[in-house]
Structure formats: structure tokens, C-alpha cells
Amino acid sequence: MPESKTSTDTTNPMADPAARLALTDTIPNVPGVSKPDPILVVDNVVRQFGGMTAVNVDHLEVQRGLITALIGPNGAGKTTFFNLITGFDRPTSAKSRFGSSEGAASWAFDGRQLGRTSASAVSKAGMVRTFQLTKSLNRMTVLENMMLGARGQSGENLLTCWLKPTWLGQEKVIEDKAKELLSRFKLLRKKDDYAGSLSGGQRKLLEMARALMTDPTMIMLDEPMAGVNPALTQSLLGHIQALRDDGMTVLFVEHDMHMVRHISDWVIVMAEGRIIAEGRAHEVMADTAVIDAYLGAHHDTDLSDDSLLEDMPGAERMHRKAEAHEEEVARKGAAATKEKNQ
């Protein structure tokens, strides 16, 4: 991952909003569109639960260095998709040990194939996630939670861990790093409290900070704002943008449209397991497919009650539209018969 390391310097081009706009301008708003520099490429990921297809993604690319939001109505398969690509679940379409790999699920992160890897291997590759239901380690202190995140700890090797001098130096470095991150997330004064005593929002912060202890190339946040108060949300948004400006790629699932519009550079919309739209936030939200997915295609019609329909303000317009449509059909039919007759 040398390229990700070099992009963490101050001259990261993606820190400039104009550069991001220029970049996203070049990408057409087509579901599954290819990106100039994708960090994650996903193909044919299908997950079925019995007869229900929860996720069915043909192709998806995530651009390096941007904040990409994954949105969609409840049950769209966003979290399942997260679980699949981070190794916490296996696609139904996974490549079997024998037989052809035609149409089998495959995804590559930073050029590395991750089709058959475990959750820890995915994380080691640099793609680190958080969970929708926060997984703080309750009966450990906040600082211990953080220090567990650090990579390559020699003290975690069973054969040498009983010799304190072999890990003491590294432990100090990790502790300093953890404290610095905690102070960034305003949790430093809680460092010796048990994580179980934190509030829900603070646990979200802790989980995000812990994920950052692994120095990820890409961070995947599953509903980072759920249950977080507005003031904290504001600061979390700042943190996420700071991560992007430091050169990290961010992919997050969120329901709060306000927030999605506020910080995301690119939005991917899922519905019923499929990617139905992609684009910049305001463009995607104007997309009829997206509105249909969120509100239903007939969201301004009430199909059960005709009398109510008459009274509705839009009813007359709808009637007119319907009449116009009928007229159109009739006209076309007439024209067709005319043509046939000639």
C-alpha cells in the first residue's frame, strides 16, 4: 500500500473541494460506473437468505480518497453488503473450491483479491469497519479498547509476551498514539473508565477511534451517527472529513440525508439488494429511481380509497393526467388503425 502512505502528506489533492468536484464531474451518474482510481472493486456479490435475495451487486467501484455514502431504505441490504465485503459473511455466489469461477463473487481491495479471506485478513489488508450496533469491549477500559487496535504488537505473541521488556517500548508508543486519538475524539478524560460506562454516542466515537488505531487505508462506518446527539454529530462529521483530507478513503452507511448531503463526495444508493443509482448527493436525491425506492413509486396516490382520492389536491391533476394518457392511447390506436387501413 505504498500509494496510500504517500497520499497522507499535506499535499493530498483530495483535500481540495474543487479538486473533488472536478473529479466527480468526470464520473457519469450510472449505477456501477467505473471510477478513475478505484480502491475497492466488487463483482457479482450475491447473498441469499433462503429464497430472499438480500444483496445482488453486479459491479461496484469505490473511488480512492473520497467520502462515499451508501444509502438506501431499510432492508436494502447495506449492512449485509458491508458484512460480505469485510469477511463477516460469505456471499452465496462465492467461488466454490472446485468448478469454474464464472460469475462467482470477487472483490479486490487496493489491488488485492479478497474473495475467500477471513474478517481479520480483510482488516489487515487495510479495510477496517465499525458496526451498526456498537461493539465496545465493555469490561475493559477505554484506553485498553484503543490499544487493542494497534497493529503488529510483539506483545501479542504468546512465546515472548511473558517477557515484559520485549513489548514495553512498543506499548508506550501505542499508548501515546491512543491518547492522541482519544483527545481528538474528546474521550481522553474517560480513558480509565470502563467502556461499558460510556454513553451510546461516546461508544460510537470510541469504536471509530479504535478502528483508526489500525492505520486503515479505507474505513467503513456502519451508521456512525445513529444515536449521537447533534453537537457530537457535528464533531464526528468534522472527524470524518479530516480523515478524508488525510488521504483516507471513507465508505459509510447512513440514514440521515442531511448528513449525507453535508459531507459525502459521492453517493451510492441501494434498494432491494441492488445498486440503483450513483452520483453526487444533490443529483442522486433528485433521481426518480431513488425517490421511488425511498417513498414508493406511487407515494402520492392512495390506491385503497377512491373517495379520498377525489378530495386530494393532486387528484384533479392526476385525473387530467390519466385522461390525457387515455386520449394519447386512443389517438395512437386510431393512428395505428388508420395506418393499417392505408
Place this chain on the structure above:
Amino acid sequence: MSTNTPESPTELVHQDDSLEADQTDIELERAARRKKAVIVTIAAVAIFALMWIVATTMSGTIPSIFASVIRSAVEPQTAAVAIAVLGLNLHFGFTGLLNIGQAGFMLLGAYGFAIATTRGMPLPVAVLIGLAAAAVFALLLGVPTLKLRGDYLAIVTISAAEIIRYTGRLSQLTDWTGGSQGLPGSEYRDPFVALSFFGSGSTTIGPLSYQNTGVNGWWIRAVAWSLVLICTLLVFLLVRSPWGRLLRGIREDEDAIRSLGKNVFAVKMQSLVIGGMLGALGGIVFVLPASVQADSMGRAMTFFIWTSLLLGGAATVFGPVLGTILFFSVRILIRGATGAVVPSDVLNTQQADQFSWVVVGVILMLLVIFRPQGVLGNKRELQFNA
């Protein structure tokens, strides 16, 4: 979005102010906890010393009860169980592995050691064979179950321990395991006894009077309790390290640890193997002054081990040893007190013994309800249900 940004001055001031205050709070709390631990230790030692003095200087019913309590506290088999409890503490207290078959590990260690010795292996090799048998057993149990949820390990360990016990009792294996008769200690004990440098004769210290070497004398007591110390030190060194932190992380939430890129399966396996080997070592010590009897390390033994662990406090370093000593000596105290107070036509000696087990059961229930963290555990750690 909101006018209340976190950079607002009020919050920053609050933060800086309370940082210092919280630090001192935590320091105070730690000091208080340390003080409490010291008081508990001093109280335990004082009670023990009092019983010792009474038992040595006086005669009568009470001093003889105290003497038997002290004798059971330093019994080599108490030490043996303490070692097995240390292993279970690594499993359950630190890693969260529900091993309900620790007696199986003990039995396997005992069989491995005893059979190897009867086949002419030197003592160190025989001990290693006993430990290796437990390690292989742990691997066999762990491979299919450690990837599943915790409950499965519980089911597999309890049944596997029973399988070992019944296999040991098989009459077809009489040549190896002695079948249901077991292996008498005289068949495998000699190399260990021969190592003694305590000489012959016997020594009396206070209420304790044993042969210097003998079958069940000072030699086996010294070795057994030294092993307890060494194993406690080993567990202490392991759990204070980042590896121990990893264990506790796995106990709290495996998936979180997986998402941080750690190999959870390997670490759980390491814990299972080490704890199992401690169980085997306990089993070897357990049979040295006695004989290898499959039924002496059955389900009842597993539950004694669990009770001792909960009594002392899971996920503490000294809890297992303290819990085991308490478990065995308090029962003797109850038995002696019952025998002294209740007339023998109401409860005879055998019934008094059974009654002591009933009381131990009631004490365990009260303990779990009113002090779930055990004697040495930290209550704060138990307030959050993971």
C-alpha cells in the same frame, strides 16, 4: 445543522477541568481497592494464624477441627485442584471459553503421566507426555468448536471429559488404565519419591505432622505448592501482557477483535491449550499421593473447580488459589462444626459430611447472588453485561 458545535468554549472548559479531577478520582478508587485487597489478605492470614495457634497450643474438639481445616488447606490435592482452577481461569475468566470439562484434562494428564511411567519412561518425559496429551485433546476439541458460538464448546468439553472417563474405565483397557480399578500409586510414584532430598523420618510443624518424604508427606506438599506458585506467576505474566489484553478483548466481543485484524481463532486455541495443560499438570499432582481413579476426576471434580473459581473471583490472578483453599477448608470446617454441634443420633459422621456439601452448595448460591465477583473480583467489572 446545529449551532451547538463541540468547539464551543463551555465544553472545552468542562473537558480541561474534569480531566484532572477524574484522574484523582481514579487514583483514589485504585488506592481504595488496593487497601481492601490488603485488608482481606491480612484478615485471611490472621484467621489462619489464630486457628494455627489454637490448634497447636490447646486440645479439645475445636482445636482438632482447626487442625483438620489447616491440614486440608495445605493438602497436595488442594494444590492440584488450584492448578487446574488456574487453567480454567485462563479459559473462562480471561478468554470467556466455557470449558465444563476441566476434569477431563486433569484425568488425561494423570493417565498420560502414570501410563508413561509404568511403561518405563523417565519422570520428565512422563510429565511431558501427560501435558502433551492434554494439548492434543485441546486441539481436537478446539478445531471444530472455537469457530462456533461459546455454548458449543461447553457441550463438547463436558461430553469429551465423560468420554475420557468412560474410556479409562473400559475393561478392555485394563492393561493400560487399570480399568475401573484404576492404577495404584505404587506403580508410578517411585521416580517422583526418589527425587526427594528431604530425607527420611518425619517432621511436625504446629498441627501438621507428616513424613519428610513418604507417600503423602512434606515432599509432595512442597512440590505441589511450588508448582502452584510457578503456575500463578506464569498466568500473571501472561495476562498482564498485550496477549492477555487480547484474551480479554475476545471475551468481550470476538467480532470487534476480528475487525481489528487479529487472528481470534489462533488466540482462543492458545488459551485453550495452555489452560488445558495446566489442568493436566493439576491432574498429575492430584494422583501423585493417591491413585489414578477415573471416577475421582469426573463431573463432580469439574464442579469443584468451577466453584473454587467463582469463589475466589474469575479473571483475577490470585482468586483461583484463594478460592480453592477456601473451598476445601471451609467444607472441612462446616463438617467439623456440624459433627461437634449436632448429636450423632441426628447426623452421624457420614451424614455430617454430606451436610457439609449441602451447605457448600447454599454458600455458592448466596455468593453468586450477593457477591458474583467472588472474594477478590472487581465489582465494577461485573456491572456491564457484555
